[in-house]
Each structure stands twice: as C-alpha cells, then as structure tokens.
Amino acid sequence: MSVEAVTGAAQESPAVPAGTAPAAPARGTGRRAALWALPPLIVVADFFCYPLALVVAQSFIAETGGPTLAVWADVVTSPEFGAGVARTVLIAVGAAAGCALIGTFLALVVSFAPFPGVRLVSGLVAVLPAVPGFLIVLSFTFLYGSAGALNALLGGSLDFLYTPWGVLLAEITLFTPFVMRPLVAAFGQIPRARLDVAASLGARPWRVLWQVVLPEVRPALAAATCLVLLMAANEFGIVLFIGAKDVVTLPVLVYTWGIVTFDYPAACVVAVVNVVLSLLLYGVYRWVLSGRGKRRARVDED
Amino acid sequence: MSAAPAIQLRGVGVDYGRKTALADLDLTVERGETLALLGPSGSGKSTALKAVAGFVRPSRGRVLLEGRDVTDLPPHQRGIGVVVQNYALFPHMSVAANVGFGLRARRAPRAEIRERVAEVLDLVGMSAFADRSPRQLSGGQQQRVAIARALAIRPAVLLLDEPLSALDAALREEMVGELLRLRAELPDTTIVHVTHDQSEALALAHRIAVMRDARLVDVGPAREMYRTPRTEFTAAFLGAANLLPVEVVEVDGEGGATVRLGDAIMRARVSGELDGRRRAVLGVRPQRVGVHAEGTGGLPARLLAAQWRGEVFRLDLRLDGAAHSGQEVRVRAEVASIEGLPPVGGRVALTVPDGCPLIADASPEEET
Ligand SMILES: Nc1ncnc2c1ncn2[C@@H]1O[C@H](COP(=O)(O)OP(=O)(O)OP(=O)(O)O)[C@@H](O)[C@H]1O
Numbered sequence: 001m002s003v004e005a006v007t008g009a010a011q012e013s014p015a016v017p018a019g020t021a022p023a024a025p026a027r028g029t030g031r032r033a034a035l036w037a038l039p040p041l042i043v044v045a046d047f048f049c050y051p052l053a054l055v056v057a058q059s060f061i062a063e064t065g066g067p068t069l070a071v072w073a074d075v076v077t078s079p080e081f082g083a084g085v086a087r088t089v090l091i092a093v094g095a096a097a098g099c100a101l102i103g104t105f106l107a108l109v110v111s112f113a114p115f116p117g118v119r120l121v122s123g124l125v126a127v128l129p130a131v132p133g134f135l136i137v138l139s140f141t142f143l144y145g146s147a148g149a150l151n152a153l154l155g156g157s158l159d160f161l162y163t164p165w166g167v168l169l170a171e172i173t174l175f176t177p178f179v180m181r182p183l184v185a186a187f188g189q190i191p192r193a194r195l196d197v198a199a200s201l202g203a204r205p206w207r208v209l210w211q212v213v214l215p216e217v218r219p220a221l222a223a224a225t226c227l228v229l230l231m232a233a234n235e236f237g238i239v240l241f242i243g244a245k246d247v248v249t250l251p252v253l254v255y256t257w258g259i260v261t262f263d264y265p266a267a268c269v270v271a272v273v274n275v276v277l278s279l280l281l282y283g284v285y286r287w288v289l290s291g292r293g294k295r296r297a298r299v300d301e302d
Numbered sequence: 303m304s305a306a307p308a309i310q311l312r313g314v315g316v317d318y319g320r321k322t323a324l325a326d327l328d329l330t331v332e333r334g335e336t337l338a339l340l341g342p343s344g345s346g347k348s349t350a351l352k353a354v355a356g357f358v359r360p361s362r363g364r365v366l367l368e369g370r371d372v373t374d375l376p377p378h379q380r381g382i383g384v385v386v387q388n389y390a391l392f393p394h395m396s397v398a399a400n401v402g403f404g405l406r407a408r409r410a411p412r413a414e415i416r417e418r419v420a421e422v423l424d425l426v427g428m429s430a431f432a433d434r435s436p437r438q439l440s441g442g443q444q445q446r447v448a449i450a451r452a453l454a455i456r457p458a459v460l461l462l463d464e465p466l467s468a469l470d471a472a473l474r475e476e477m478v479g480e481l482l483r484l485r486a487e488l489p490d491t492t493i494v495h496v497t498h499d500q501s502e503a504l505a506l507a508h509r510i511a512v513m514r515d516a517r518l519v520d521v522g523p524a525r526e527m528y529r530t531p532r533t534e535f536t537a538a539f540l541g542a543a544n545l546l547p548v549e550v551v552e553v554d555g556e557g558g559a560t561v562r563l564g565d566a567i568m569r570a571r572v573s574g575e576l577d578g579r580r581r582a583v584l585g586v587r588p589q590r591v592g593v594h595a596e597g598t599g600g601l602p603a604r605l606l607a608a609q610w611r612g613e614v615f616r617l618d619l620r621l622d623g624a625a626h627s628g629q630e631v632r633v634r635a636e637v638a639s640i641e642g643l644p645p646v647g648g649r650v651a652l653t654v655p656d657g658c659p660l661i662a663d664a665s666p667e668e669e670t
C-alpha cells in the first residue's frame with residue numbers, strides 16, 4: 001500500500017511539464033476555473049493525500065499505540081537507510097542522465113538521419129514501455145547473466161548484472177522511450193527552414209544541433225528527464241527482479257521492512273522519506289534547469 | 303573581383319520522387335543585379351532558390367557562384383544570405399543573438415560581432431529592438447531582423463523567398479521602399495527575389511524571370527518584360543493583361559503592326575516572334591481598356607459585372623462579334639468612373655489604344 005502511494009506520486013507530479021507555464025486564467029473566469037480544479041483535487045486527495053497521511057501517521061505511532069519519534073530515530077540512523085537513500089539518488093540520477101543522453105541521440109537519429117527501416121526502429125522503441133519491467137530484466141538475464149549469451153561468448157568474465165550497473169542499464173533501457181518519444185515529436189515541430197537558414201549562415205551541422213535544435217526542445221527534454229528521474233527514484237520491479245543483493249533502494253527497503261519483516265512503522269518512515277525525496281529531486285531539477293536556462297540566454301547574447 | 307557572374311544555373315533540375323519541381327533551369331545573375339523570380343504558386347521558384355542556397359541537391363545540372371562550381375558544397379560553405387517566407391528566426395535567441403548567429407558560426411571576435419550586429423540592425427532600423435525576443439516583434443519587424451541576420455555575414459548573394467508575403471498591403475508597400483533603399487546601400491550585393499506579386503517584382507528588380515510549371519518561361523529586363531512581353535503567360539502574369547485575339551493585317555519593318563479586332567483597326571507593337579502568322583494576341587492591360595456608353599464608337603460589348611475598388615471600378619465585359627475559335631472573348635477593364643455607363647447587363651462600347659504589345663498566339667486551341 002505504501003509502495004503504491006509512492007509510485008502514485010511519481011505518476012502525478014510531472015503532469016505539468018517543465019518550462020510550460022500555464023496561462024493565468026482571466027479574472028472573470030477565475031471562479032469557474034477553480035470549480036474545474038475540484039474533481040482532480042478530490043481524486044488527488046483520495047488516492048494520494050489520504051494514504052500518505054495514513055503512512056505519515058503510522059510512522060509516528062509506537063507499538064504501544066502512543067505517539068513516538070523513536071521509529072524515525074531508529075530508521076534514520078540505521079546504515080541500511082543511509083545506503084538506501086544514496087543508492088536511490090544515484091540510480092535515479094544516473095538513469096535520468098542516461099535516458100536523456102541516449103533518448104536524445106536516438107530521437108536525433110530517427111528524426112534527422114532517415115535510414116531505411118527508421119519507422120520500424122521508432123515503432124519498436126515506442127512499444128518498449130508497454131513491455132513489463134520484469135521481461136526486460138529476464139532478457140537481460142539471458143543476455144548478460146552469469147549463464148547468459150554474452151558470457152558464453154566471453155567465457156564468463158562478465159559480471160555486472162547483479163550490481164547497481166545492471167539495475168541502471170535495465171532502467172535506462174526501460175525508460176529511454178519516455179525521453180525519445182516526446183523529443184521526436186519536438187524535433188518534428190522545428191521548421192525545416194530554420195535549420196536551413198542556420199546552415200546558410202555558416203553553421204556546421206554540429207552547431208545547428210547545439211544552438212538551434214537542442215535549445216528548442218529543451219522544455220520537452222526537461223519534462224521527459226524529470227519523469228524518468230521520478231520513475232527511477234520509485235522503481236521497484238526491476239530492482240527486485242534483478243535481485244542484486246547490495247542494490248537496496250528505498251522502495252525495496254519499504255518492501256523488505258513492511259512485507260518481509262513486518263516492521264510496518266519503519267516501512268512507513270522509509271515510504272515518507274521516499275516521497276519527500278522524489279519531490280525534492282523534482283524541485284532540484286526544476287531549479288537547476290531554470291538557472292541554466294537563464295545563464296544560457298545570456299551567453300547567446302554576445 | 304572576378305568577372306564571372308554571381309550566380310549561374312546550368313540545366314539545374316530538381317525532382318522530388320517522381321515529381322519534377324524544377325526542370326532544367328538555365329539562368330545567370332550578374333554581380334550587383336537584382337533578379338525577381340516571378341511565377342504562380344508551385345511553379346518552382348522556391349526550389350530554384352533552394353538549389354542556389356544548397357538546401358536541396360539538384361538532380362541534374364550545376365550551380366556556380368562567381369564561376370566556382372558549388373553544386374556539391376553544403377550550405378554552410380556557400381556564404382549566401384537567405385531570408386525565407388516566415389523568416390525562421392531562432393525563437394530562443396534575442397534579436398541581437400539572431401543577427402550575430404552567422405558571425406559566431408564564423409568565429410568572429412566578440413567585439414567585431416557586437417559592432418557588426420549594431421551596424422546591420424541600424425541599417426534595417428531595428429537598433430532599439432536588439433534585446434527583444436523574436437516573439438515580441440511584429441511581422442514587419444521580424445522581416446527586418448531576418449534581413450539583418452542575412453546581411454550580417456556580408457554575403458555576396460542575398461536570396462529572398464517571398465520576404466513580404468506575410469505582411470499586409472500597407473506594410474508591404476513600405477517594405478518595398480526599404481528594400482530599394484537597402485539595395486542602393488549595397489550596390490555590390492546580388493539579390494534574387496522570389497515573389498508572386500508582379501508589382502513587387504517590377505518595383506525591385508532589374509530583370510525578371512517568369513516561371514511556370516517548373517520551367518523558366520521568360521527572362522528579361524523588367525521594363526521590357528512589362529512593356530513588350532514575349533509570351534502570353536508573361537503578359538497575363540506580369541501586367542494582368544487581357545489577351546485579345548486579333549488578326550494581323552500588316553507588319554512593318556520597325557516593330558509596328560496593324561491589327562484588326564472585330565471591326566476595329568489599331569496599331570500594335572510586335573513583341574513576340576510572329577513568324578508570319580495571321581492570328582496573334584494583343585496584350586491589353588485593364589487600365590488601358592476604354593469603356594464608353596453605347597453609340598460612341600468602338601467595339602460593341604456587354605457589361606457583365608462591376609466592382610467598386612475604391613480608386614477604380616473593375617469591370618467585366620464580353621466582346622460581341624469577336625468570338626475566337628468559338629469562344630467568347632472576355633475583357634477586364636479598370637476605369638476611374640462609371641458615369642454614363644449602363645447598369646450591369648447593358649451594352650457598352652470598348653476602345654483599345656494603339657501601341658499595345660502583339661504576341662504570337664501560342665495557345666494550342668489555335669490549331670483546331
Ligand atoms: N519537399 C518536397 N517534396 C515534394 N514535393 C515538393 C517539395 N517541395 C516542393 N515540392 C513541389 O515542387 C513544386 C515546386 O515547389 P516550390 O516550393 O518551388 O514552388 P513555389 O514556386 O515556391 O510556390 P509558392 O509560390 O507557393 O511558394 C510544387 O509543386 C511542390 O508541390
């Protein structure tokens with residue numbers, strides 16, 4: 001239940017893509033607009049706020065039934081928790097960065113280097129999110145696992161699947177389409193003439209890409225990366241399925257403590273931290289993005 | 303300075319799949335010359351321009367800039383200034399950054415870039431807008447910025463693809479004046495100006511090239527093309543002329559001819575090759591057609607429609623008794639006043655002045 005609440009948060013937050021400021025409603029329509037906001041607010045309250053409140057409350061209740069901070073103190077000071085936070089952040093940031101890079105590259109190839117079969121490739125990438133995470137992990141096991149195809153070729157020297165790198169690779173594979181798809185759409189929006197004119201002004205393809213194409217898709221890239229960041233911070237299935245022993249992220253910790261060892265209050269603490277961490281990552285990302293956006297604009301001036 | 307022409311197209315053809323967008327275009331533009339590329343929509347004007355700029359690779363033929371074959375050079379090595387129809391400003395850069403883009407691509411020193419950007423912005427009267435975003439500019443202002451951006455790299459050749467088509471009529475007038483002033487300040491710059499507006503072409507160009515269905519129909523000095531069009535298409539497109547079927551009565555040796563239209567005899571200037579033909583067409587612009595009350599002499603006609611256009615009335619007429627190959631002859635006229643004319647449907651008398659261009663009738667109906 002707490003895990004669901006956390007993943008629910010992940011899916012809801014990026015509904016407002018970075019960089020697209022919603023237009024402020026005119027004063028006269030303000031009240032009606034507020035009315036429109038009511039249904040989604042009720043849904044959010046029901047499916048997110050209420051369970052979250054329960055989880056938060058649980059984390060402050062001792063086994064005896066009275067209020068306590070002991071659970072928090074115990075959890076926060078435990079080494080598993082510290083390691084879990086670090087792992088979660090590292091894997092989320094790594095997955096987001098990897099997806100941004102690879103997704104951008106793939107989107108560029110699909111959009112600007114049309115080769116035969118390009119539609120097949122983009123179609124395949126498009127269905128990737130429909131594939132359950134465990135299937136990807138399974139295919140990874142067949143490919144890179146200790147008894148997998150690659151190891152059969154290399155003589156068993158490959159051993160990364162059960163490390164954080166394996167998790168990272170699996171998450172990047174699973175989440176890259178979330179970056180690639182919106183980018184392909186964004187690239188398609190750039191008028192051809194703009195690229196032509198940039199080239200006629202003396203810009204080599206590399207400069208056109210860097211100074212004309214990428215800045216224009218920055219909002220799309222930011223929103224997509226944000227989404228991946230949040231999904232990766234809350235990813236549970238892949239980590240569990242790979243079964244890497246030392247890759248214990250916060251969602252896995254919630255699962256272990258809440259379901260396996262029945263330490264429900266401790267699991268609630270971790271769940272709350274996971275939610276806060278997600279929101280924090282999101283906030284930091286937005287902040288970094290807007291800061292860099294401003295600096296970039298200034299550099300362009302001279 | 304090389305003596306070679308600024309632009310030479312030698313048999314340039316462009317195919318998009320099975321569709322030929324440009325068919326074997328031969329065209330030369332001299333240094334410092336302004337050439338207008340005129341033609342209806344889809345006639346291949348933009349495609350010709352793209353071939354010069356390097357945005358499309360010709361399927362056939364060669365493109366030469368100042369005598370150098372650039373057919374295989376990518377656009378960024380051609381050094382041509384291009385302004386496209388919707389300006390294609392970079393939306394995430396300020397006006398100044400847009401204008402400086404080409405110089406930054408050339409790795410010019412910062413101080414030089416700043417100076418040159420200020421200079422060209424001043425040239426197009428946009429200095430006050432240097433820090434604005436393109437989104438905050440009107441159409442005319444965007445157009446000036448696009449021109450400034452193209453000029454910043456000091457191109458020897460400036461290609462303008464319908465630069466005024468997105469502007470309203472009044473602003474277009476004003477911008478034609480601006481372009482004329484700009485041309486005077488840059489006498490060495492070769493300009494190819496694509497338009498489908500004939501008045502724009504006449505105002506700006508030294509020479510006009512008329513295109514139709516992916517082909518070059520006609521090319522010549524602007525005034526000559528207007529006054530003595532060699533083809534029906536040019537006459538109709540460049541001056542919106544009526545093409546009246548006439549009988550050639552006599553051709554003298556000095557470019558004059560006597561023609562008969564219905565019962566009227568008039569003098570004409572031979573402007574296309576007649577090859578001894580007896581039938582030809584007379585190009586008569588609507589402004590030159592006289593419309594009078596019936597019975598004042600002239601060709602009998604019927605008034606079909608009248609439109610008030612402010613300065614002028616635009617009249618639609620049908621000539622009586624001048625049916626040509628079984629088709630009725632329609633005439634468009636523009637007159638300052640309709641005083642004394644009957645209401646629509648009434649009979650009037652038409653006059654056609656002497657000295658209109660006489661063009662060989664190339665229409666295929668002629669043979670039947
Ligand atoms: N990328 C393309 N793919 C296929 N056909 C094209 C392409 N670009 C142009 N064409 C076709 O080539 C022909 C010439 O197009 P072009 O753009 O040169 O016309 P144009 O004279 O500039 O017309 P307009 O005045 O409307 O701009 C048109 O019939 C057009 O449909």
Ligand SMILES: [Mg+2]
Binds near residue numbers: 348349463464
């Ligand atoms: Mg065009």
